[in-house]
Amino acid sequence: MKASLPEINSESKNKPAYKASEYTPLSGTNLENKNESTYKASGCASLSGMLPEEILAAVKPDKPYRANQIFKAIQSGAADFSLMTTLPASLIKSLCDNFCVTSSMVAKVFRDDTNAGAGRKPENGKLSILLHDKNIIECVLLSDLKERKTACISTQAGCAMGCLFCKTGESGLARDLTASEIVDQFLFLEKEFGEISNIVFMGMGEPLDNIETLFKAAEVLNHKEGKGIGYRRMTLSTCGLADKVAYIADNGPPMRLAVSLNCGNQKKREQVMPIAKKFDLAGLKESLLYYQRKRGKRITLEYVLIKGFNTDKDDVKSLRDFIQGLSVIVNIIPWNRVPGSSFQTPSQKEIDFFVKLLDANQISYSIRHKKAQKIRGACGQLSSETHYQP
Ligand code: SAH
Numbered sequence: 001m002k003a004s005l006p007e008i009n010s011e012s013k014n015k016p017a018y019k020a021s022e023y024t025p026l027s028g029t030n031l032e033n034k035n036e037s038t039y040k041a042s043g044c045a046s047l048s049g050m051l052p053e054e055i056l057a058a059v060k061p062d063k064p065y066r067a068n069q070i071f072k073a074i075q076s077g078a079a080d081f082s083l084m085t086t087l088p089a090s091l092i093k094s095l096c097d098n099f100c101v102t103s104s105m106v107a108k109v110f111r112d113d114t115n116a117g118a119g120r121k122p123e124n125g126k127l128s129i130l131l132h133d134k135n136i137i138e139c140v141l142l143s144d145l146k147e148r149k150t151a152c153i154s155t156q157a158g159c160a161m162g163c164l165f166c167k168t169g170e171s172g173l174a175r176d177l178t179a180s181e182i183v184d185q186f187l188f189l190e191k192e193f194g195e196i197s198n199i200v201f202m203g204m205g206e207p208l209d210n211i212e213t214l215f216k217a218a219e220v221l222n223h224k225e226g227k228g229i230g231y232r233r234m235t236l237s238t239c240g241l242a243d244k245v246a247y248i249a250d251n252g253p254p255m256r257l258a259v260s261l262n263c264g265n266q267k268k269r270e271q272v273m274p275i276a277k278k279f280d281l282a283g284l285k286e287s288l289l290y291y292q293r294k295r296g297k298r299i300t301l302e303y304v305l306i307k308g309f310n311t312d313k314d315d316v317k318s319l320r321d322f323i324q325g326l327s328v329i330v331n332i333i334p335w336n337r338v339p340g341s342s343f344q345t346p347s348q349k350e351i352d353f354f355v356k357l358l359d360a361n362q363i364s365y366s367i368r369h370k371k372a373q374k375i376r377g378a379c380g381q382l383s384s385e386t387h388y389q390p
């Protein structure tokens, strides 16, 4: 497949943000949960991304244990300081005057009950979230057949990596998200859809391009006085920033790692993933070997299966060569439609053919079933093309 490649623009961090006003909403908006004391359009010192000790340093309450109370209240979903009735009135006033719980707000809720069976509701959903600077991000709730819920969280507004098959990469990066903006997505999703047990940092953006902030948000979500989500229930997915893979092997918390390989052939990978020119397969493999030596954990390799592009015998052969010496499971993701894209989803026959080849080559795999496609919430479909208009 011939593909015209966009340049990865190192200046894209300075690109103007998507503006909500530039787009037409899909349908009515859902802004009734706006609350002036928790959401301030100009941005504010948001406490939702802070650990108890950071709240203590920022708020400086008379009694240090108050910081813990504030942390617990926020993480258990209190959207407003005035709801924190265990706090003295003077502290509540000072919090309202100087801080906010969150600087983001839910602009629209999407639900997809396609897979809901009689008496069961394994629902999928998506939230469009309006940030204080009018950028829009999306996050997704995915339920499996055991009704276990996973939050798919964004780490950036947009993405600088420009993968040709991905909607998020189409318009570049607006900016990195803050720890609060990352934590808020989880809190909003739980409020809307109920208790969530797992997190995948696989929404909009490249998690390793915003790595320290991601670690901070993960620490908040892991904290035992808050949500207490175990690191083993968190997975981050990267397009393959080899230097950062090595960095997290040394410094990262024990969360799981997924790498979007998508192609085991260097030339072909470069065609659809511009970042592959900077971090080639040899360097990526070296970093994964290092990661595995340090962490001893099996790595997930994501493989977006694109019709007529990476579905052949030769593709399986190069995949097999790449994984030699690594402990991996390959996660097959049949390409999800992106409006205006010339890529195509493989037919079931093509998927079956590919999977047979994997079997024949003794490659362990799983297939990611289409979820939330109806609401444009599946892998690669998230965007800032907003469903909100101010
Ligand atoms: N930036 C990170 C995480 C977000 S993308 C990364 O690239 O890994 C999450 C996953 O969606 C990646 O595995 C990516 O390859 C996949 N993806 C992107 N566009 C897709 C599409 N149109 N259909 C299916 N998967 C897609």
Ligand code: SF4
Binding pocket: 159, 160, 161, 162, 163, 166, 167, 168, 169, 170, 203, 204, 205, 206, 239, 260, 380
């Ligand atoms: Fe960015 Fe991941 Fe999409 Fe590539 S696949 S553009 S890295 S979000």
